[in-house]
Amino acid sequence: MLLQLFIVLLFIYIGARMGGIGIGFAGGAGVVVLTMFFGVDAGTIPIDVILIIASVITAIASMQVAGGMDWLVQLAEQFLRKNPKRITFYAPIVTYFMTLLAGTGHTAFSTLPVIAEVAKEQGVRPSRPLSIAVIASQIAITASPISAAVVYFAGLLEPLGISYLHLLLVCIPTTFLACMIGAFVANFMGCELKDDPIYQERMAKGLIQLKKSTQTQVTSAAKLSVYIFAVAIAVVVVYATLISDSIGLITHPHIDRNHAIMAIMLTAAAAMVIFCKLDTNKVTTAATFRSGMSACICVLGVAWLGDTFVSAHLNEIKHFAGDLLQQYPWMLAITLFFASMLLYSQGATTTALMPAALAIGVAPLTAVASFAAVSALFVLPTYPTLLAAVEMDDTGSTRIGKWVFNHPFMIPGVVTIASSVILGFLFGGLIL
Template identity: 70%
Template sequence: MVSIELLVVLVAIFIGARIGGIGIGFAGGFGVLVLTLGLGMTPGTIPIDVILIIMSVIAAIAAMQVAGGLQFLVNIAERVLRKNPKQVTFLAPIVTYTMTLFAGTGHTAFSTLPVIAEVAKEQGIRPSRPLSIAVVASQIAITASPISAAVVLMSGMLESKGVGYISLLMICIPATFIACMIGAFVAQFMGKELQDDPVYQDRLAHGLVSKRDSTNTELPAGAKRSVIVFLVAIVAVVFYATAISDAVGLIDNPTLPRNEAIMVFMLTAATAITLFCKIDTAEVLNAATFKSGMSACICVLGVAWLGDTFVAGHLEEIKALSGGLLEEHSWMLAIILFLASMLLYSQAATTAALMPSAFMLGVSPEAAIASFAAVSALFVLPTYPTLLAAVEMDDTGSTRIGHWVFNHPFVIPGVVSIVSSVIIGFVLAEMIL
């Protein structure tokens, strides 16, 4: 029966991966149906708090987008890139990393990719270099964002292990940022120089390389205000989480627990943006960030529920089968997370599906935090939206997908960045925890 139940889980994940996007959540629910009503297993735990936090955060982000806040950030990013165009390979990942860290979603990179490609072309720099590491940085930064679903999930699991929210951020933020800079260093040596690339020369000869206009679009009056409100909300979340933590203890026996506090601060931010920036709330429902966030809720619901149903039903067998392997060789968790995230296409879904099992199998908090960045291997298969957008934005042809699927420019800087983050994470975890 265990083999049959495991097969159901794998088939559900495979179907979800084939459907893509929100389909991963759909297939997860289907898997739970087969395991429970079909095979008699007890349904696992649904991560209700995480889903509610995602909804609250996305509500605030979508309100900020409608108010013009995201475009305001893009305009700042363009000025930074154009001020130091020769350093675009290093500045591009800094921009996408910072925006993801701030917004809690990697989809903010979509707006900056055209600017990165254009600045690189203007300088005669192969666009695949900054574009590849920029996309990777936007994905890895999810594991360092104070308000991302993956970080909220991870911090909730770590609390029972005596590791606080702030400690997690103190390790993940420097580890992932330094790792992305190492990835950028590697990326700047990838591929031929632009003028020596035959694909570029051919496209140039056929008039297929164009020049895009600068993105000087007029912003709504409340664009800057919306960003300030959202930033204040994030600072409030971090400050409150610090104040109620056992390590700091400024607030004893808090009336509002951390998870509920995140929801309250984010919904309050959405309210303030709506009132002070005078946005139409009906437009929030149609915002791209709102749609992607609701998709993330379904994905977490389906995949996390499916994983917990199987693991909770066979915890003793899984422990016996592992034979202490993960406990003795904790670095192997990073490899497992890396491979799983390639298929699950979501940092939050991968975290929800595998991290609880890792802790149950005896993986230490230090190893789990160090390996956390490995849930960001969404760049390996060339089908992730931001990756495809980068390919589309580069009309020089330098950012292209090869015939062998995996031979594309995102793999090397991505793998280097994740490996670097895991190594740095282990060092920082030993120092901080």
């Protein structure tokens, strides 16, 4: 068992070194080694998670081609420029709700340049709003009604008496409040921008420029695509609520929640193509589509690898970890924290570890409260949105230290996740 665990960790490490989609490749290679050389039965592939990611990303990519994403960015810029002095608190609000709406943290890419520019204009150290904005875009995945992690986790909890709606009622307020706590901490991180020696040096060399706001004409198709996508999300939430055991208005649904999400998202994409007059060939070349398909492969490889190992040794894991987690339930949050740091995906971490945690007797409340800990993608400074924030800050304030882990995302990120877990136990105790 220990040797097989070493194999799992080795291939996760190899995948992390490869970067991006490479962790999916390495996960598949790990499955080959475990099954062919150790005689372990292959685990379950999280098909629904992968297909939900694919269908949601298809709708988002269609919205991007229609210009809907550009319109959302303009709305975000207007919001931030109206409240520039509070940029450290308003930036995470923008990235949080964009991720909540879209089900993917990659929406932050489009708002990070705006956050950096508004901060510079106000003399605010850009690392403060940028760091918590990236964190908010990651943790909001565990509150998004259409994210693969939430949908999969809700499916695990329903047999235990916790509905999809109950999960959202806990996760949305706790993660949002936690982001505000993280923003409060981030607001005191680092010296003031004018006192930063690297900023002063770059300013003297003429390497820092202020860019003017560029508002482009928003087409009716762009607005329509956003409205279609918003309606699709509302339909998903309403339908999932109606068929849940706690509401039970639809007792024998002809399509379950997961399949309904796929169908509704594909329908939304079709509506955008028809009514916004889109070229379908452009959808598959959109940046969001490429990143989403990459996420599918990552989840396929690494979640499959994790389930292969866990399924083969579930009894041993129960014996070793069951009593420990029941005695110290907060240990689950720490386990998820470090696992997501390596797996680089909320969906992959959830599918790899949550079934095992519930199988060994972890209380549903503990699992729900600890859920936000699958968002520790900021620990290793190699995640795409984190790197984008570093690159977009030409003041040099958002920089990775020479000790790798001493970067501006670490403390706000740990505080945000810890706060969310604590609030999760409080809210969960009242709601669940």
